[in-house]
Amino acid sequence: MTIAKRELSSLGREKTIVLALVLQLFIAAFSSFLVVGLVSLYDPGQVGGYEVDVAVAGDATDELVRAADEVRGVDPSVYPDAASATSAFENPAATGIDAVLIGERRDGRLFVSASVPDSNVQTTVVVVQLRDVLRNLERAERLDRAASLSTLPIDLPPETRSSPYYGFTYTVLVPLLLFLPVFISGSLTVDSLTEERERGTLELLRVAPVTLREIVDGKLLAAATLAPAQAVLWLVLLGFNGTDVASPATLVVLVAALSTLVCSLAAAVALLAPERRTAQFLYSIGVLFVFGGTTLFPHNPVNTAARLAIGSADAAAPFVVLAYAVGAAGVYVAVRYLVGDVDANEL
Incomplete structure (x- = not known):
């Protein structure tokens, strides 16, 4: 002792x-x-007070808007075509657009291209928010196409809101x-x-x-x-x-x-x-x-x-x-x- x-x-x-x-x-x-x-470092949408304005265009506009509406802190804006959405993204001071999502259907598949700001702090927040949007889109597309598949994939885990x-x-x-x-x-x-x-x-x-x-x-x-x-x-x-x-x-x-x-x-x-x-x-x-x-x-x-x-x-x-x-x-x-x-x- x-x-x-x-x-x-x-x-x-x-x-x-x-x-x-x-x-x-x-x-x-x-x-x-x-x-x-x-928590705000890896899930900025949970903190509140910051909105990511996303320009949406392409063949899958409705699907992208539905997926974005389910993510807190994401505000989708529909544009008639990819060119106008990209133009709005390139002029953020006037339009307030932080990112672009362009969805196109080719050969029965949905392809989505995303554009985010280059090399600044805002990029991290935008990427995390778009990740959640694409996850929601993938889940919705998988559920919609399950009936037409010849072989059913592994069941999706239950969606949580914790x-x-x-x-x-x-x-x-x-x-x-x-x-x-x-x-x-x-x-x-x-x-x-x-x-x-x-x-x-x-x-x-x-x-x-x-x-x-x-x-x-x-x-x-x-x-x-x-x-x-x-x-x-x-x-x-x-x-x-x-x-x-x-x-x-x-x-x-x-x-x-x-x-x-x-x-x-x-x-x-x-x-x-x-x-x-x-x-x-x-x-x-x-x-x-x-x-x-x-x-x-x-x-x-x-x-x-x-x-x-x-x-x-x-x-x-x-x-x-x-x-x-x-x-x-x-x-x-x-x-x-x-x-x-x-x-x-x-x-």
């Missing part, structure tokens, strides 16, 4: 760690504002705030052990009446408890911002299990790789491979955290969290055995 308190007190003097904590605090405290800004704010908050923001402290805690463990070895201060610690295992345990305790403590604070701040989390206790247990697992692996890397840069590199690569590999499974940490936060977790979710806890305990025990096998003279 003395070593753990010493580690925690030293964190306040680490500017990088303090800045990381401040950044996470800002994200959690002002999450409602950040969600609006970040809010992008809802999906972004629970699939991006909440996992980010929960798992970022876990990775930082692992990095702290690597730095703490490698610095003690490089500076020779680990030998001074061993003069005290503590064993090497107790030294490692103290450092793991300080680093592994930091992540769940932050998770509790972030969830409270999210609640103040109107983001309700369905299973906060289970999420904190999940974070604690992953923090123990990652910090134990980080301690093993630091014991086996005495040089700080090498240890940090191995830790970073290992975390990327391990965490990236888990995304291949349906019950990966991000998916489990998102479903627990939303309240749509199935009956297997508690067992998944328990499995992570058991795995973390197993890795911790293995690291303690590794510490016992390390020759004190090499440290």
Whole structure:
């Protein structure tokens, strides 16, 4: 406990760690504002206040207008031919046209050409809006032509009208705030052990009446408890911002299990790789491979955290969290055995 308190007190003097904590605090405290800004980057129509005026022409004018009317923030204007629509697009100051959609039917197929502004910020907004228009057109055409097809394609998934704010908050923001402290805690463990070895201060610690295992345990305790403590604070701040989390206790247990697992692996890397840069590199690569590999499974940490936060977790979710806890305990025990096998003279 003395070593753990010493580690925690030293964190306040680490500017990088303090800045990381401040950044996470800002994200959690002002999450409602950040969600609006970040969602507007990939779904501008949901923000409101900006209209994309589209010139529509060609043989499929009616179909394009119907598809555009279903997209929020898109205002279609019908032109008699492609030349007049293009001319209006080339003179936006007078016409206010932001893009052009020209639909033509050839050989029983519908071809649509789109023109958007070149190389400016407006281009991103226009492209995203036109993408939604073309998706609606494709869905409508597919449904209309299904009866004339000799072979029916795969059924379209049901059309959803969910809010992008809802999906972004629970699939991006909440996992980010929960798992970022876990990775930082692992990095702290690597730095703490490698610095003690490089500076020779680990030998001074061993003069005290503590064993090497107790030294490692103290450092793991300080680093592994930091992540769940932050998770509790972030969830409270999210609640103040109107983001309700369905299973906060289970999420904190999940974070604690992953923090123990990652910090134990980080301690093993630091014991086996005495040089700080090498240890940090191995830790970073290992975390990327391990965490990236888990995304291949349906019950990966991000998916489990998102479903627990939303309240749509199935009956297997508690067992998944328990499995992570058991795995973390197993890795911790293995690291303690590794510490016992390390020759004190090499440290």
